[in-house]
Amino acid sequence: MQNILVPTNFSPQSHHAFELALQLAHRTGGHITLLHVIDAPKTSGMVTTGGVASGSSLEGVFMVQLLQRTKRRMHELMAEMAGKWPEVAVQDHIATGTVDEAVLEVVRERHIDLIVIGTEEHSPTTHLFAPDSHAERLVRLSPCPVLTVKHPAPEFVMHSIVFASDFSPEADRAVSSLRQLTAAFPEATLYLLDVVTSASEAPAALERIHAFAQRHQLTAYQHEVFSAPQVRTGIPSYAARTHADLVVMLTHAHTGLGHLLHHNLAESVAVRAAAPVLTVHT
Template sequence: MKNILVATDFSPEAHHAFEVAVQLAQHTGGQLTLLHVLEDADGAGGAFSTVGGPVSGHSIDQIFTLKLLETTKRRMHALQAEATQLAPGVPVQDVVEVARVGEGILAAIERCEADLVVVGARGHGATEHFFVSSTTERLIRLAPCPVLTVKHPELAFKVQQIVFPSDFAEDATEALAGLRRVLATFPDATLHLLHIAGGASDHVAQQQMQDFAQQHQLAHVVVAEVAANHTSAGIEEYTRRVAADVVIIPTHVRSGLSHFLSTSIAETVATHAFPPVLTYHFAS
């Protein structure tokens, strides 16, 4: 998590994501790329640095777009200055993509070779900003790197409580590599292995969680089970109960496997749960 891309539309939610991204870059000794996507109505496309002209693609020759770019320059430079104050020494660069928002973010992830993309999100029904649920959900489905979704202020982002929900079936082991990367970044955090039961307590599931922790030598582990009609609701309930700092939800690149690892559940939790939610893909 050293090459961090944070996408911003300058909304409050995007600023929350920016603050978390700056703190993560400082914690990991990484670097930060600020990204803003100007909606492309004509399909021109391209990427620009706010210190000069186009990085690639076609030049912008429309007056309206030029004025938007000038405004964006000022805003991006202000964020760079703020990042310097928050985390002196963290390298920060900025990029402006001219594209559809979703496509622009995905293109920037590839171009910057990002290890992590951080975005702000509002819940369903929001229409004011770019990064409403549909854009976030699309990134969760398509981004080649982990996506961290932030919805609320995190002025002191200290990861002490990590929630990892799963059904702990065989494919959960395949998702372990992504979890280990997070645990290596926050080695002293408590890891909550969470199972959502549809009805009565499932003693088999509890034993599976214990075996999972022992088999993979996971430290600082708490096993927990919540009864809920919907998996996403159970995850949200538990994260509130333990004041989770981050929820980790892996999703399989192929559908039809464990219901716990479906992108639809990840998307719902990412846009509804209070703490930041980290999603990533894995393949078996």
């Protein structure tokens, strides 16, 4: 988690994401690419050097002016944060096109290993009617881990890392990320959480948790089996009750957990949980 991408639209949430990403980079010795995407066709006449492509129209001139204004805003943001974490290298980048496509292109070109993105916290009711957010789509589509951030974290501390899973063999794919996190935050306690919808499922869930820990020689962990009517609401509820500092989940074409087969559970938790959520793609 050293080559970090932070997409920004200059919203408060993206500011929170940049702030947290800087602190992660400080911990890991990493560096950051700060990305802003301008929703414009690639034929608009804009070039990244700030000039106008030959044969461009007045629309192209307008786009160059927009690019210059955007660069000023990004440099102001970088200067603000440089006063707090001057040792973290930050490079700005402006792209055109759709946000999701531009972000994924930068991930591929720059070999990004973590996206940190700001998003609004959705309630269980409003999320039913909310459009699919950029954060949710990146959780689903990104080949690298995605960390969603909703709230300010000017002094981010990590006392508790919650890995929410059903601890099937697929859960093994998150171990590398868990080891990176516990190495970067050795003061944090690792909680292995399985949310069940029936009390009768608890013994089997506990057995899976201990088997997972034994497979990977995890000794410093806490086991947690939490009962809730739905897994998608149970994970954010548990995180809120325990004041979790970070939730970690697997994601793939469906859920990354065996509890829910029709929707991507990680996407839902990523925008519902108040705590930052790190999703690791299988």
